[in-house]
Amino acid sequence: KAPYIYYKEKQLMMEEVRVEDIIKETGTPTYLYSKGSLLNQLKQLKEAFGNTKLLICYSMKVCHNINIANVFVENGCGVDIVSGGELYRAIKAGADPKKIVYSGVAKTEKEIREAIEADILMFNVESEQELTRINNIAASKNKKVSISLRINPGVDAKTHPYITTGMKENKFGIDSEMGVNIYKKAMQMEHVEVIGIDLHIGSQLLDVAPYGEAMKIVADYVRQLRSMNIPIQYVDIGGGIGIPYKEEQASPDLNEYARLITEPFQDMPDITFVLEPGRFLVAQAGLLITEVQYIKDNSYDKRFVIIDSGMHHLIRPSLYQSYHNIIPVIQKEKSMNTVDVVGPICESTDFLAKDRQMEEVTQGDLLAVTDAGAYGIVMSSHYNSHSRPVEVLVEENDYKIIRRRETYEDLLSGEII
Numbered sequence: 001k002a003p004y005i006y007y008k009e010k011q012l013m014m015e016e017v018r019v020e021d022i023i024k025e026t027g028t029p030t031y032l033y034s035k036g037s038l039l040n041q042l043k044q045l046k047e048a049f050g051n052t053k054l055l056i057c058y059s060m061k062v063c064h065n066i067n068i069a070n071v072f073v074e075n076g077c078g079v080d081i082v083s084g085g086e087l088y089r090a091i092k093a094g095a096d097p098k099k100i101v102y103s104g105v106a107k108t109e110k111e112i113r114e115a116i117e118a119d120i121l122m123f124n125v126e127s128e129q130e131l132t133r134i135n136n137i138a139a140s141k142n143k144k145v146s147i148s149l150r151i152n153p154g155v156d157a158k159t160h161p162y163i164t165t166g167m168k169e170n171k172f173g174i175d176s177e178m179g180v181n182i183y184k185k186a187m188q189m190e191h192v193e194v195i196g197i198d199l200h201i202g203s204q205l206l207d208v209a210p211y212g213e214a215m216k217i218v219a220d221y222v223r224q225l226r227s228m229n230i231p232i233q234y235v236d237i238g239g240g241i242g243i244p245y246k247e248e249q250a251s252p253d254l255n256e257y258a259r260l261i262t263e264p265f266q267d268m269p270d271i272t273f274v275l276e277p278g279r280f281l282v283a284q285a286g287l288l289i290t291e292v293q294y295i296k297d298n299s300y301d302k303r304f305v306i307i308d309s310g311m312h313h314l315i316r317p318s319l320y321q322s323y324h325n326i327i328p329v330i331q332k333e334k335s336m337n338t339v340d341v342v343g344p345i346c347e348s349t350d351f352l353a354k355d356r357q358m359e360e361v362t363q364g365d366l367l368a369v370t371d372a373g374a375y376g377i378v379m380s381s382h383y384n385s386h387s388r389p390v391e392v393l394v395e396e397n398d399y400k401i402i403r404r405r406e407t408y409e410d411l412l413s414g415e416i417i
């Protein structure tokens, strides 16, 4: 992950700033993001695709702070949204509406209306009823709205079952066998314009082979649609590129990824590809900094490191048995021991690490949970009435707070007293 996160004279650094110095100002728990890392990930992805006609739409669900979305927007990206709230955020982040794609299985009338009013690039439609609803709302506004259908290629992404999405038994998308008929119906509708096809086979793919499988199917599908005069111009591949959370894991091969996506379409050079990457762009840029509150041993040889953060701030370990490395903010080079790193929440699933070999820590030490930028703060909650972490964006030798510490009053906001 160098050179954005590294140790210098035993101090954990993000870019050119000491993590400890930021925490002196913000306290804990706090999420830190490295802007350099965000931009470097984006650059790698762009380079892999070379001259391919490409629109990268940042999947803002992974980290929706408008300052983070703005980093991508400023660098030419569109945004992949999944709700009215995300549309609002995307616009606030400065996104060009004509680069916004809208996915999601349950778009309400209000959300569809808002997205039509904003004049987005396209709706990724996930059911026939949604298509009818879009057409009706567009009719009431006398508009023609661009759509693609989200088709399930039925490919196994071989990732965690909770984050695989392109299989027949998922709630997402439209069965590929039924898709052609729905495309035909869409072509008959006066207020929708068919412009694309969309898919998303899953998340955290380290092996890119399933994309190859899926894209061959999709290319054949597009050939079939085009032969029926259904004018597919955009192929939206969704997101899913993974990152190595564990040291022994290898980063996905981006050149291979780009090749597997574009090669089946070589006979269709007019196609524009849309990508919806999330995790790949942000996960590695993020650290969750927490302070050790207590060390507790029990008589079964079990040691708990109890911290001021937990499943309410980073739910991935509890929800998907995900692994996040946990490292000291100041290296002390003490002996190793095996611990559970747990939080304050009244649930036994509240842990960030189990049976983890870690350098010995003591009360008051700062710990950094790595690769925490994606699906971190966005999946946090107020359960047990703890405030959310602060967020900080680090750039070279400077940093800015992009979400302040919540007060107790903030916790009541919206409640009627």
Ligand code: LLP
Residues within 6 Å of the ligand: 059, 062, 080, 103, 163, 165, 200, 202, 203, 204, 238, 239, 240, 241, 276, 277, 278, 279, 280, 316, 320, 374, 375
């Ligand atoms: N596009 C669509 C339609 C999606 O459903 C998703 C993620 C993405 C793009 C972005 O995928 P990415 O590039 O980040 O893999 N909370 C889980 C992951 C859930 C993925 C949801 N969909 C986790 O923490 O691992």
